[in-house]
Amino acid sequence: MNAQRPSAARVSSVAPTAAPPTQGAEVALCNLTLGHDRHPAVHHVEARLEPGSLTALVGPNGSGKSTLLRGIMGELRPMTGQVVLQGAARGRIAYLPQLSRIDRSFPLTVSELVASGLWHLTGIFGGLRADGRARLSEALAAVGMAGSEARSIAALSGGQMQRILFARVLLQDAPLILLDEPFAAIDERTTDDLLDLIDAWHAEGRTVVAVLHDLDMVRARFPNAMLLAREIVAHGPSGAVLSEANLARARARLAAAAQATPDVCEIGEAAPAPALRAVGGEGL
């Protein structure tokens, strides 16, 4: 098993564009308001993610992290403002949703699912050449799933499925990578492996945003953080952003938003305020 543990060097050899560092995408959020139905979930957000930056997106439950990622993806249409992407064409953003809606009962093998990460090369009709096949098995090896090509996706454990999805992100070779709570329900060992992959993407110059709840992990492994509570509470170097004062402000702001009388701009789904108060200290 140890032999399969990915190292950063190993991973970077997977992507062919790794040798000259990938040009990461730049993301500019301009007065961005996103929501569901008519309820805004994130308000008037102004921020810029530098090309090649590695940012942890943190905030309490219901603070709009997933909504923000879906807005950057283009899945949600902004209510006001816009998302300006530079260096990431449509279809070249890799996105790992919080709850993937993959139909695991469909008769598909691991390699067939992961190979869809090469869509930008194969298109709807093109074949997987020898080179693509080699990249596929390298990507599987990089996530510790070497040799699982022929397994059925129905027969994977939750953590194995997550590794497979990371392998697909790897193949997508995208300048912008968005990960929504990628380590929920993942064991420590797998988390470490996948964190190494993220480091490798960062080293290659890709822009990476990951939603996380483990603040110690953010401080240790992520240079930048953005703290969200329906609006941006703080954005910058992780250490400064995750101060106790900022975290308290984020909790207070979300609780206030939940209790606010619904006026045109402040309407939100009732956030689970009691649960939020119960969460203290480090957890968000």
Next chain:
Amino acid sequence: MGALLHELFLQPFAEFGFMRRALVGVTAIALGSVPVGVFLMLRRMSLTGDAMAHAILPGAAVGFLVAGLSLPAMTIGGLVAGMMVAVAAGFVARSTLLLEDASLAAFYLISLALGVLIVSLRGSNVDLMHVLFGTVLALDNAALLLLASISTITLLALAFLYRAMVMECVDPAFLGSVSRSSAVAHYGFLLLAVLNLVGGFHALGTLMAVGMMILPAAAARFWATRLHTIIAVAIGIALASGYGGLLLSYHFDLPSGPAIILTTGLAYLASMVVGRVSSLRAHLFPPRHLAA
């Protein structure tokens, strides 16, 4: 012995042109409808298929009202009505998740009543039977040509859209993020389903056409685990059932459409009992587990 076998299995086709035509028609239906049915089943849209099949009835009936028993008029009417329900069903599925099956059931009950009403406005009972149960033993050249064209179009379109359709089933959000083919795959697939149901209705009738789609696919699920093998097995089951059903209807003087669908249904039941994958047999007599 040989003579008996010949008489049972070959002679009906050797002797009668209408039996050969029926066999050609059923073969064409199997080749086109079955792969579409496999996708319908895997997308848990079997009921949608049923609703579309019933919706074709009033469309075809309007064609019948305008032009009598005319192939083009009834085909076009069926296509238009089928597409309308397919789009409506897609819309319903997206906007009112909870009500999907109930509103589909409502759709097809209304369609069925409307269709029967329209046909009986002008036609005789014989015409009604034709629309409801098809005329596989009276397929003329034009009808055969129509069936063959539909299955050719279907196979070509499936070959081209296969990858997008698979991803549309498995991970639609991902397909949407990497490609614009998502809508093409979705509506293209619905169009193929309607086309095949309209083709099937000339031979098997509106009520039976959907059986040729769903039953072989459901049966094949008990034998195969990969998508392409499921499709291959399903086509095999459909061809065998079509042939067997025609023989049954010939020897026992049964209506051919129901005979074919019942044979397919028997194949389904048998597969459910003795199939290789999660059948009753596998359930009742589980193989010993492997050593850990």
